[in-house]
Amino acid sequence: VSKIRIGMIGCGVVGQGVLRLLHENAKSIEARLGGSIEVRRVVARDRGKSRGPHLRDAQLGFDPEALLTDPEIDVVVEVMGGLEPAGAFVQRALTAGKSVVTANKALIADRGHALMELAERRGADLYFEAAVAGGIPVIRVLREALVSDRIVAVRGIVNGTSNYILSQMQEQGLAFEVALKQAQQAGYAEADPTLDVGGGDAAHKLTILATMAFGARGELQSLTTEGIDTVDAADIEFARRYGYVIKPLAVARALPSGALDLRVHPALVTKDDPLAHINGALNAVHIEGAALGPCLLSGLGAGALPTAVSVVSDIVDVGRNLFAQASGRVAGSPFSTGRAPSIQPIADYRGRYYLRFSVRDQRGVLGKLATALGERDVSIEQMVQEGHGKDQPVSVVLLTHPAREGDLRAALAEIDKLSFVVEPARALRIEA
Amino acid sequence: VSKIRIGMIGCGVVGQGVLRLLHENAKSIEARLGGSIEVRRVVARDRGKSRGPHLRDAQLGFDPEALLTDPEIDVVVEVMGGLEPAGAFVQRALTAGKSVVTANKALIADRGHALMELAERRGADLYFEAAVAGGIPVIRVLREALVSDRIVAVRGIVNGTSNYILSQMQEQGLAFEVALKQAQQAGYAEADPTLDVGGGDAAHKLTILATMAFGARGELQSLTTEGIDTVDAADIEFARRYGYVIKPLAVARALPSGALDLRVHPALVTKDDPLAHINGALNAVHIEGAALGPCLLSGLGAGALPTAVSVVSDIVDVGRNLFAQASGRVAGSPFSTGRAPSIQPIADYRGRYYLRFSVRDQRGVLGKLATALGERDVSIEQMVQEGHGKDQPVSVVLLTHPAREGDLRAALAEIDKLSFVVEPARALRIEA
Numbered sequence: 109v110s111k112i113r114i115g116m117i118g119c120g121v122v123g124q125g126v127l128r129l130l131h132e133n134a135k136s137i138e139a140r141l142g143g144s145i146e147v148r149r150v151v152a153r154d155r156g157k158s159r160g161p162h163l164r165d166a167q168l169g170f171d172p173e174a175l176l177t178d179p180e181i182d183v184v185v186e187v188m189g190g191l192e193p194a195g196a197f198v199q200r201a202l203t204a205g206k207s208v209v210t211a212n213k214a215l216i217a218d219r220g221h222a223l224m225e226l227a228e229r230r231g232a233d234l235y236f237e238a239a240v241a242g243g244i245p246v247i248r249v250l251r252e253a254l255v256s257d258r259i260v261a262v263r264g265i266v267n268g269t270s271n272y273i274l275s276q277m278q279e280q281g282l283a284f285e286v287a288l289k290q291a292q293q294a295g296y297a298e299a300d301p302t303l304d305v306g307g308g309d310a311a312h313k314l315t316i317l318a319t320m321a322f323g324a325r326g327e328l329q330s331l332t333t334e335g336i337d338t339v340d341a342a343d344i345e346f347a348r349r350y351g352y353v354i355k356p357l358a359v360a361r362a363l364p365s366g367a368l369d370l371r372v373h374p375a376l377v378t379k380d381d382p383l384a385h386i387n388g389a390l391n392a393v394h395i396e397g398a399a400l401g402p403c404l405l406s407g408l409g410a411g412a413l414p415t416a417v418s419v420v421s422d423i424v425d426v427g428r429n430l431f432a433q434a435s436g437r438v439a440g441s442p443f444s445t446g447r448a449p450s451i452q453p454i455a456d457y458r459g460r461y462y463l464r465f466s467v468r469d470q471r472g473v474l475g476k477l478a479t480a481l482g483e484r485d486v487s488i489e490q491m492v493q494e495g496h497g498k499d500q501p502v503s504v505v506l507l508t509h510p511a512r513e514g515d516l517r518a519a520l521a522e523i524d525k526l527s528f529v530v531e532p533a534r535a536l537r538i539e540a
Numbered sequence: 541v542s543k544i545r546i547g548m549i550g551c552g553v554v555g556q557g558v559l560r561l562l563h564e565n566a567k568s569i570e571a572r573l574g575g576s577i578e579v580r581r582v583v584a585r586d587r588g589k590s591r592g593p594h595l596r597d598a599q600l601g602f603d604p605e606a607l608l609t610d611p612e613i614d615v616v617v618e619v620m621g622g623l624e625p626a627g628a629f630v631q632r633a634l635t636a637g638k639s640v641v642t643a644n645k646a647l648i649a650d651r652g653h654a655l656m657e658l659a660e661r662r663g664a665d666l667y668f669e670a671a672v673a674g675g676i677p678v679i680r681v682l683r684e685a686l687v688s689d690r691i692v693a694v695r696g697i698v699n700g701t702s703n704y705i706l707s708q709m710q711e712q713g714l715a716f717e718v719a720l721k722q723a724q725q726a727g728y729a730e731a732d733p734t735l736d737v738g739g740g741d742a743a744h745k746l747t748i749l750a751t752m753a754f755g756a757r758g759e760l761q762s763l764t765t766e767g768i769d770t771v772d773a774a775d776i777e778f779a780r781r782y783g784y785v786i787k788p789l790a791v792a793r794a795l796p797s798g799a800l801d802l803r804v805h806p807a808l809v810t811k812d813d814p815l816a817h818i819n820g821a822l823n824a825v826h827i828e829g830a831a832l833g834p835c836l837l838s839g840l841g842a843g844a845l846p847t848a849v850s851v852v853s854d855i856v857d858v859g860r861n862l863f864a865q866a867s868g869r870v871a872g873s874p875f876s877t878g879r880a881p882s883i884q885p886i887a888d889y890r891g892r893y894y895l896r897f898s899v900r901d902q903r904g905v906l907g908k909l910a911t912a913l914g915e916r917d918v919s920i921e922q923m924v925q926e927g928h929g930k931d932q933p934v935s936v937v938l939l940t941h942p943a944r945e946g947d948l949r950a951a952l953a954e955i956d957k958l959s960f961v962v963e964p965a966r967a968l969r970i971e972a
Contacts, residue, residue, distance in 0.1 A: 125831075129689070129831055133688060133690060137687065137688060142871060243829075243835065245685030248681075249680075249681075252680065252856075252857060253677030253850075253853050255572050255853050255856045256561050256848075256849050256851075256853040256856060257561070257565065257849045257853075258564075382817075382838070385814075385817050397675075397849060399557075399561055399845035399849050400675045400839065400840070400846050400849045401839065401840045401843075402839055402840070403676065403837070403839035403840075404836065404839065405835070405837055406814070406836045407834055408832070408835075411833075413831040413832070414833055416831065417686065417829060421684065421687050423688075424687045424688060425687075428869045428870060429864075429866070432861075432864065432866035432869035433864075433865075434864035434865070436864075437861065437863070437866060438860060
């Protein structure tokens with residue numbers, strides 16, 4: 109074989125980026141792959157739309173059936189996204205023994221294990237570098253470069269929209285709603301931003317990272333997911349005064365018990381944290397290996413071309429395997445032989461917290477807050493009160509020592525019922 | 541095959557780290573490799589030294605001959621370092637069709653191309669992730685993850701000793717000699733620090749990076765190499781006032797002409813530069829891809845265990861190829877078919893400069909400096925004079941607009957001859 113023939117399902121911005129890279133870098137890709145890549149079929153959804161200038165000799169169609177049943181296609185590239193029908197297409201391709209490259213985070217998060225096992229049984233490759241953090245090669249690093257080590261923790265900023273909005277709030281003192289509108293105007297946020305700012309997109313990516321790093325069997329339901337839409341400009345300012353910045357984190361940690369601590373939420377990190385400097389729409393993943401120590405990967409987590417870099421590099425990798433008749437050489441499911449770790453209930457999480465209370469300025473308020481927290485074993489490390497006046501509520505902000513989340517939530521529920529409390533308490537985790 | 545048998549030449553700190561990881565992580569490595577790794581022979585240099593607790597069943601010897609002629613060894617792991625005899629051992633192993641994993645930066649920098657071509661001819665693998673930046677998987681990223689893209693620039697902090705010393709000078713206002721002594725006491729610098737602080741070690745690594753990113757054929761002679769030993773505490777302080785930090789950089793850039801800009805030297809970078817926050821003994825490599833955009837990898841660039849992570853992951857990769865009978869599936873020499881780019885003479889480099897003059901405080905000095913620079917087309921962007929007095933020399937510090945290095949050096953040579961100049965001018969490049 110000196111040519112691999114691909115069929116691509118989906119021809120939106122990422123798909124067009126794939127066609128562009130395959131065309132523009134054809135010579136160097138061919139030299140390094142030792143053969144050429146032919147785009148044989150492209151299946152798009154809508155007729156009449158522009159597919160960009162790089163479609164060339166590929167046969168454009170609108171029926172995936174023709175692609176999936178074409179025996180001459182070696183690799184199926186799925187860049188349409190969404191669970192269905194993309195999932196059925198990927199499954200059929202793998203079942204037929206064709207290797208698959210996909211950028212579909214929802215699909216891999218939801219059904220990655222089953223698809224990896226299917227690929228392994230069929231001796232096919234399933235590559236999905238583009239599904240997490242766009243152009244940052246974190247899947248390859250976890251699956252290959254760190255195969256020799258035991259991963260202790262993976263912490264990432266994996267949603268560029270959320271990071272952009274929090275960065276704008278931080279730098280310009282904007283309210284969330286204003287920053288969101290700006291992000292939409294700048295093209296960093298979609299008209300319906302729920303999946304991004306609500307944490308759902310990051311939860312998909314964290315599920316995949318936890319699978320690759322720890323053999324987790326992703327169950328999105330058991331993953332604590334909080335969006336950045338609860339962060340107030342006041343929180344950013346208070347955090348700053350204490351020496352912290354608020355970042356949209358996705359965290360997966362191996363606990364001494366063997367269980368996993370999995371969370372997606374905005375968190376306070378110190379200014380010395382390597383993630384504190386990841387601003388704007390940048391993504392980053394910080395890996396801690398038992399032997400490796402800390403390792404940071406950062407770059408553009410979205411965008412047609414960065415994402416296409418990952419897709420096309422996956423195609424080359426799969427192509428190298430085809431040429432060497434070595435498809436399936438890297439076990440898709442890294443821990444298929446091991447038992448999947450359980451996920452720690454969030455109530456058992458222990459950590460430090462930032463708390464903000466909005467209260468009436470009455471005598472004894474601070475004491476009552478401290479007492480309610482102390483009764484639940486939540487002890488206070490620092491406390492500051494802001495504003496005063498009979499009519500206006502004042503803010504009380506405090507940082508706690510490490511506490512159990514279940515205890516903290518119980519204390520906050522009690523505090524919220526106290527007569528001097530004006531608004532429900534805000535709590536943010538401090539990520540050490 | 542369900543087992544690969546390795547022979548390791550060298551059993552110092554890295555070699556012992558390799559044995560430790562192979563032992564401690566044996567179960568997960570076996571599950572993910574789909575077979576086991578047996579350390580069959582270990583060849584050490586000195587009798588009677590401790591080899592640590594992880595030697596176990598491996599046969600310890602002192603004659604590489606027995607290892608190299610053992611037909612049962614599949615993979616030779618070279619962690620002894622140095623050009624010879626390590627180079628001859630690697631060459632013999634590859635000639636015999638055995639795959640090789642090495643951590644030897646001097647060897648790959650000097651003879652990487654010839655060895656990669658030899659490996660390719662013999663259908664063997666040559667992996668050397670540990671040769672650059674210890675545990676940071678930059679070779680794999682360049683060779684595999686970014687194979688689809690055209691690399692525009694690679695800039696790195698690849699010598700931890702130099703970065704540690706400059707960081708200490710920066711943070712504590714130390715003189716170079718004091719910071720060096722502290723680094724030696726802390727174990728971050730060797731008794732003879734020449735290769736580290738003089739830039740030679742970084743030059744080796746840059747040569748390898750330029751090979752992987754641009755197909756450069758390393759000629760260390762044509763590479764501009766300046767050490768950090770010329771940086772003065774005063775330079776760090778002046779740079780800080782202008783909003784810069786001084787970092788030990790290794791830079792490889794593709795120029796529009798097709799030539800390469802290759803340099804190792806301390807440079808001023810702005811506080812917003814992603815490399816500005818890489819402090820202490822950390823290493824980092826910043827890659828700019830035409831499609832990818834910016835991508836930063838950082839972590840520990842040295843140390844037994846981080847380096848061993850790279851060596852053992854290479855062993856697993858080579859092992860996956862052996863099991864799949866696919867050795868040589870990734871072309872070792874990424875650009876073997878292309879022409880190697882030429883290296884731009886440093887005189888033709890264009891960039892901004894930081895200049896510091898030590899002069900007697902006479903009337904008209906600033907004008908004469910400006911005139912001498914202006915006559916060579918070096919124009920001044922900012923200027924500051926520090927100190928004054930009849931007896932003490934004063935410092936004049938200025939930042940230039942972009943200028944040609946040959947012109948700048950000619951101007952500085954003339955300035956150094958002027959009567960009011962007390963010491964030769966100091967010049968540092970500003971890396972945009």
